[in-house]
Amino acid sequence: MKPYNSFVRLVAGLVLAFTTSLAAAGAILDLDSRSITGSVFTQQEFGQPPVSDSFSHSPGSPFADFTQSDSVSLPGENASASASSAQTSSLTPILFTAVGNAAASALSGETSQAQADSDSSLTVDFSLTTTHLASLTGNLFRSVEPGDGSLTTGSSVALVDLVAPTLLYSESAPGGSTLPFTQDLVLGPGSYRLRVGSNVDTFFLPEIDLSGTASYDMRFTLTNVPEPTTLALLSFGLAGIGIARHKKMT
Numbered sequence: 001m002k003p004y005n006s007f008v009r010l011v012a013g014l015v016l017a018f019t020t021s022l023a024a025a026g027a028i029l030d031l032d033s034r035s036i037t038g039s040v041f042t043q044q045e046f047g048q049p050p051v052s053d054s055f056s057h058s059p060g061s062p063f064a065d066f067t068q069s070d071s072v073s074l075p076g077e078n079a080s081a082s083a084s085s086a087q088t089s090s091l092t093p094i095l096f097t098a099v100g101n102a103a104a105s106a107l108s109g110e111t112s113q114a115q116a117d118s119d120s121s122l123t124v125d126f127s128l129t130t131t132h133l134a135s136l137t138g139n140l141f142r143s144v145e146p147g148d149g150s151l152t153t154g155s156s157v158a159l160v161d162l163v164a165p166t167l168l169y170s171e172s173a174p175g176g177s178t179l180p181f182t183q184d185l186v187l188g189p190g191s192y193r194l195r196v197g198s199n200v201d202t203f204f205l206p207e208i209d210l211s212g213t214a215s216y217d218m219r220f221t222l223t224n225v226p227e228p229t230t231l232a233l234l235s236f237g238l239a240g241i242g243i244a245r246h247k248k249m250t
Contacts, residue, residue: 026130026189027222029091034058038083038104038118040072045111055083078109081116081202089122094222096194098122101215104200106208113204121197124220125162128189131225134159136169136183138218142198144176145212150205155198155214157181162191173214186225194220 039054055068069084087100104116142153155173160166168187173179198214 026224027094027126027128027132029094029096029124029126029222034087034089034122036066036068036085036087036100036102036118036120038068038070038085038102039116040070040081040083041115042072042074042079042081043113044074044079045113074109074112079107079112079114081106081114083116083118083200085118085120087120087122091124096124096220097218098196099215099217100196100198101213102198102200103211103213104202105211106202107210108204108206108208110207113206115202115204116210117199117201119197119199120216121195121199124194125191126194126222127191128187128222130189132187133223133225134185134187135221135223136181136185136218138196138216139178139180140171140173140198140216141178142173142175142214143200143212146210148205150203150208151210151212152201153199153212153214155179155216157196157216157218158194159185160193160195162193168192187222 035056035058037054037056039052041050041052043050051072051074053070053072055070057066057068065088067084067086069082071080071082073080083104085102089096089098100120100122102118102120104118106114106116108114136157136159138157140155140157142155145151145153153175156171158170159168161168168185169183171179171181196216196218198216200212200214202210202212
Protein backbone atom coordinates (compact mmCIF):
# COMPACT_ATOMS: atom_id res chain seq x y z
CA MET A 1 0.00 0.00 0.00
CA LYS A 2 2.93 2.35 0.58
CA PRO A 3 3.52 3.06 -3.14
CA TYR A 4 -0.11 4.16 -3.45
CA ASN A 5 0.24 6.46 -0.41
CA SER A 6 3.38 7.99 -1.88
CA PHE A 7 1.63 8.50 -5.22
CA VAL A 8 -1.31 10.23 -3.53
CA ARG A 9 0.98 12.56 -1.61
CA LEU A 10 2.98 13.35 -4.75
CA VAL A 11 -0.03 14.14 -6.91
CA ALA A 12 -1.74 16.11 -4.14
CA GLY A 13 1.40 18.20 -3.69
CA LEU A 14 1.62 18.92 -7.39
CA VAL A 15 -2.06 19.92 -7.57
CA LEU A 16 -1.68 22.22 -4.54
CA ALA A 17 1.43 23.88 -5.98
CA PHE A 18 -0.30 24.32 -9.32
CA THR A 19 -3.47 25.88 -7.90
CA THR A 20 -1.62 28.28 -5.59
CA SER A 21 0.63 29.56 -8.38
CA LEU A 22 -2.12 29.69 -10.98
CA ALA A 23 -3.72 32.95 -9.88
CA ALA A 24 -0.56 35.04 -10.10
CA ALA A 25 0.81 33.56 -13.31
CA GLY A 26 1.32 35.95 -16.18
CA ALA A 27 0.28 39.18 -14.40
CA ILE A 28 2.44 42.19 -13.50
CA LEU A 29 0.84 45.15 -11.69
CA ASP A 30 2.52 48.51 -11.14
CA LEU A 31 1.17 51.49 -9.26
CA ASP A 32 1.64 54.10 -11.97
CA SER A 33 0.58 57.19 -10.04
CA ARG A 34 -1.40 58.37 -7.06
CA SER A 35 -2.00 61.91 -5.91
CA ILE A 36 -4.12 64.25 -3.85
CA THR A 37 -4.42 67.92 -4.70
CA GLY A 38 -6.33 70.89 -3.37
CA SER A 39 -6.53 74.65 -3.74
CA VAL A 40 -8.27 77.40 -1.79
CA PHE A 41 -8.83 81.01 -2.85
CA THR A 42 -10.58 84.03 -1.35
CA GLN A 43 -10.78 87.59 -2.65
CA GLN A 44 -12.52 90.64 -1.27
CA GLU A 45 -13.53 91.74 -4.75
CA PHE A 46 -12.19 91.57 -8.28
CA GLY A 47 -8.94 93.48 -8.61
CA GLN A 48 -8.04 93.13 -4.93
CA PRO A 49 -5.09 90.96 -3.77
CA PRO A 50 -6.34 87.41 -3.18
CA VAL A 51 -5.57 85.11 -0.27
CA SER A 52 -4.83 81.64 -1.59
CA ASP A 53 -3.01 78.40 -0.91
CA SER A 54 -2.74 74.90 -2.38
CA PHE A 55 -1.35 71.42 -1.78
CA SER A 56 -0.24 68.62 -4.07
CA HIS A 57 1.17 65.35 -2.79
CA SER A 58 2.38 62.08 -4.24
CA PRO A 59 3.92 59.95 -1.47
CA GLY A 60 7.36 58.43 -1.70
CA SER A 61 5.91 55.15 -0.45
CA PRO A 62 3.28 54.04 -2.97
CA PHE A 63 1.05 52.49 -0.29
CA ALA A 64 1.33 54.95 2.58
CA ASP A 65 -1.95 56.27 3.94
CA PHE A 66 -2.06 60.03 3.73
CA THR A 67 -4.39 62.97 4.28
CA GLN A 68 -3.92 66.66 3.57
CA SER A 69 -6.08 69.71 4.10
CA ASP A 70 -5.86 73.47 3.67
CA SER A 71 -7.96 76.51 4.46
CA VAL A 72 -7.87 80.29 4.07
CA SER A 73 -10.13 83.15 5.18
CA LEU A 74 -10.40 86.91 4.75
CA PRO A 75 -9.98 88.79 8.06
CA GLY A 76 -13.09 90.80 8.78
CA GLU A 77 -14.88 89.35 5.77
CA ASN A 78 -17.46 86.60 5.56
CA ALA A 79 -15.40 84.54 3.14
CA SER A 80 -13.48 81.33 3.68
CA ALA A 81 -12.45 78.24 1.75
CA SER A 82 -11.23 74.80 2.78
CA ALA A 83 -10.20 71.62 0.98
CA SER A 84 -9.13 68.16 2.14
CA SER A 85 -8.22 64.89 0.48
CA ALA A 86 -7.30 61.42 1.75
CA GLN A 87 -6.20 58.12 0.26
CA THR A 88 -5.01 54.63 1.10
CA SER A 89 -4.18 51.67 -1.15
CA SER A 90 -2.57 48.24 -1.20
CA LEU A 91 -1.18 46.11 -4.01
CA THR A 92 -0.15 42.46 -4.39
CA PRO A 93 0.61 40.54 -7.61
CA ILE A 94 -3.09 39.72 -8.07
CA LEU A 95 -5.03 42.11 -5.80
CA PHE A 96 -5.39 45.90 -5.65
CA THR A 97 -7.54 47.82 -3.17
CA ALA A 98 -8.09 51.56 -2.86
CA VAL A 99 -10.07 53.93 -0.64
CA GLY A 100 -10.14 57.72 -1.01
CA ASN A 101 -12.19 60.86 -0.62
CA ALA A 102 -12.22 64.54 -1.53
CA ALA A 103 -14.04 67.41 0.20
CA ALA A 104 -14.25 71.16 -0.40
CA SER A 105 -16.28 74.09 0.94
CA ALA A 106 -16.46 77.78 0.14
CA LEU A 107 -18.32 80.62 1.83
CA SER A 108 -18.62 83.91 -0.07
CA GLY A 109 -19.73 87.27 1.36
CA GLU A 110 -21.76 90.06 -0.16
CA THR A 111 -18.76 91.57 -1.95
CA SER A 112 -16.14 88.90 -1.27
CA GLN A 113 -15.75 85.53 -2.92
CA ALA A 114 -14.27 82.13 -2.21
CA GLN A 115 -13.34 79.03 -4.20
CA ALA A 116 -12.05 75.57 -3.23
CA ASP A 117 -11.08 72.46 -5.19
CA SER A 118 -10.03 68.98 -4.08
CA ASP A 119 -9.02 65.79 -5.90
CA SER A 120 -8.00 62.23 -4.97
CA SER A 121 -7.00 59.72 -7.65
CA LEU A 122 -5.06 56.49 -8.26
CA THR A 123 -3.86 54.87 -11.47
CA VAL A 124 -2.62 51.28 -11.85
CA ASP A 125 -0.97 50.05 -15.04
CA PHE A 126 -0.65 46.30 -15.51
CA SER A 127 0.40 43.83 -18.18
CA LEU A 128 -0.77 40.27 -18.84
CA THR A 129 1.04 37.53 -20.70
CA THR A 130 -1.84 35.06 -20.37
CA THR A 131 -5.64 35.32 -20.29
CA HIS A 132 -7.07 36.46 -16.95
CA LEU A 133 -10.47 37.01 -15.36
CA ALA A 134 -10.59 40.55 -13.93
CA SER A 135 -13.11 41.35 -11.18
CA LEU A 136 -14.00 44.88 -10.06
CA THR A 137 -16.17 45.61 -7.02
CA GLY A 138 -16.71 48.69 -4.89
CA ASN A 139 -18.73 51.83 -4.20
CA LEU A 140 -18.73 55.36 -5.62
CA PHE A 141 -20.30 58.42 -3.95
CA ARG A 142 -20.69 62.10 -4.67
CA SER A 143 -22.88 64.66 -2.93
CA VAL A 144 -25.78 66.34 -4.68
CA GLU A 145 -24.96 69.40 -6.76
CA PRO A 146 -26.94 72.69 -6.83
CA GLY A 147 -28.58 73.54 -10.11
CA ASP A 148 -26.77 76.85 -10.55
CA GLY A 149 -23.43 75.26 -11.50
CA SER A 150 -21.63 76.69 -8.46
CA LEU A 151 -20.48 73.24 -7.30
CA THR A 152 -19.44 70.10 -9.19
CA THR A 153 -18.52 66.71 -7.76
CA GLY A 154 -17.35 63.50 -9.36
CA SER A 155 -16.50 59.92 -8.43
CA SER A 156 -15.63 57.37 -11.12
CA VAL A 157 -13.73 54.21 -12.05
CA ALA A 158 -12.44 53.17 -15.49
CA LEU A 159 -10.53 50.27 -17.07
CA VAL A 160 -8.75 50.91 -20.39
CA ASP A 161 -7.01 48.66 -22.91
CA LEU A 162 -3.82 50.62 -23.68
CA VAL A 163 -2.99 48.67 -26.84
CA ALA A 164 -6.25 49.24 -28.74
CA PRO A 165 -6.84 51.80 -27.05
CA THR A 166 -10.37 50.99 -25.86
CA LEU A 167 -12.46 51.89 -22.82
CA LEU A 168 -13.45 48.48 -21.45
CA TYR A 169 -15.47 49.59 -18.43
CA SER A 170 -16.43 52.82 -16.70
CA GLU A 171 -18.84 53.88 -13.98
CA SER A 172 -19.70 57.22 -12.39
CA ALA A 173 -21.69 57.94 -9.25
CA PRO A 174 -25.00 59.80 -9.56
CA GLY A 175 -25.41 62.92 -7.46
CA GLY A 176 -26.49 62.47 -3.87
CA SER A 177 -26.25 58.70 -3.60
CA THR A 178 -23.87 55.76 -3.34
CA LEU A 179 -23.44 53.57 -6.41
CA PRO A 180 -22.30 49.97 -5.78
CA PHE A 181 -20.54 48.50 -8.81
CA THR A 182 -19.36 45.04 -9.82
CA GLN A 183 -17.95 43.88 -13.13
CA ASP A 184 -16.18 40.73 -14.40
CA LEU A 185 -14.16 40.85 -17.63
CA VAL A 186 -11.97 38.37 -19.48
CA LEU A 187 -8.70 40.11 -20.42
CA GLY A 188 -6.28 38.67 -22.94
CA PRO A 189 -2.52 39.28 -23.09
CA GLY A 190 -1.76 43.00 -23.31
CA SER A 191 -1.38 46.23 -21.34
CA TYR A 192 -4.13 47.87 -19.30
CA ARG A 193 -4.80 50.87 -17.07
CA LEU A 194 -7.15 51.06 -14.09
CA ARG A 195 -8.07 54.45 -12.62
CA VAL A 196 -10.33 55.48 -9.76
CA GLY A 197 -10.82 58.99 -8.40
CA SER A 198 -13.02 61.63 -6.78
CA ASN A 199 -13.10 65.41 -7.08
CA VAL A 200 -14.99 68.43 -5.73
CA ASP A 201 -14.87 71.91 -7.30
CA THR A 202 -16.60 75.13 -6.22
CA PHE A 203 -16.95 78.36 -8.22
CA PHE A 204 -17.33 82.06 -7.47
CA LEU A 205 -20.81 83.22 -6.54
CA PRO A 206 -21.65 86.06 -4.11
CA GLU A 207 -23.34 85.30 -0.79
CA ILE A 208 -23.36 81.55 -1.15
CA ASP A 209 -22.21 78.72 1.11
CA LEU A 210 -20.99 75.65 -0.79
CA SER A 211 -19.91 72.24 0.48
CA GLY A 212 -19.33 69.00 -1.38
CA THR A 213 -17.83 65.53 -0.85
CA ALA A 214 -16.97 62.57 -3.07
CA SER A 215 -15.45 59.19 -2.24
CA TYR A 216 -14.61 55.71 -3.56
CA ASP A 217 -13.63 52.26 -2.40
CA MET A 218 -12.56 49.57 -4.83
CA ARG A 219 -11.29 46.00 -4.94
CA PHE A 220 -9.65 44.63 -8.10
CA THR A 221 -8.54 41.01 -8.53
CA LEU A 222 -6.95 39.03 -11.35
CA THR A 223 -7.30 35.26 -11.74
CA ASN A 224 -5.41 33.35 -14.39
CA VAL A 225 -7.57 31.37 -16.84
CA PRO A 226 -5.83 28.00 -17.44
CA GLU A 227 -5.34 26.72 -20.97
CA PRO A 228 -7.07 23.46 -22.04
CA THR A 229 -3.81 21.51 -21.76
CA THR A 230 -3.28 22.70 -18.21
CA LEU A 231 -6.84 21.80 -17.28
CA ALA A 232 -6.32 18.32 -18.74
CA LEU A 233 -3.19 17.80 -16.61
CA LEU A 234 -5.00 18.99 -13.51
CA SER A 235 -7.95 16.64 -14.22
CA PHE A 236 -5.52 13.77 -14.74
CA GLY A 237 -3.89 14.46 -11.40
CA LEU A 238 -7.21 14.56 -9.57
CA ALA A 239 -8.31 11.36 -11.30
CA GLY A 240 -5.06 9.71 -10.23
CA ILE A 241 -5.77 10.53 -6.60
CA GLY A 242 -9.23 9.02 -6.91
CA ILE A 243 -7.93 5.80 -8.46
CA ALA A 244 -5.19 5.44 -5.86
CA ARG A 245 -7.63 5.90 -3.00
CA HIS A 246 -10.01 3.36 -4.54
CA LYS A 247 -7.25 0.73 -4.84
CA LYS A 248 -6.17 1.40 -1.27
CA MET A 249 -9.73 0.78 -0.01
CA THR A 250 -10.07 -2.45 -1.99
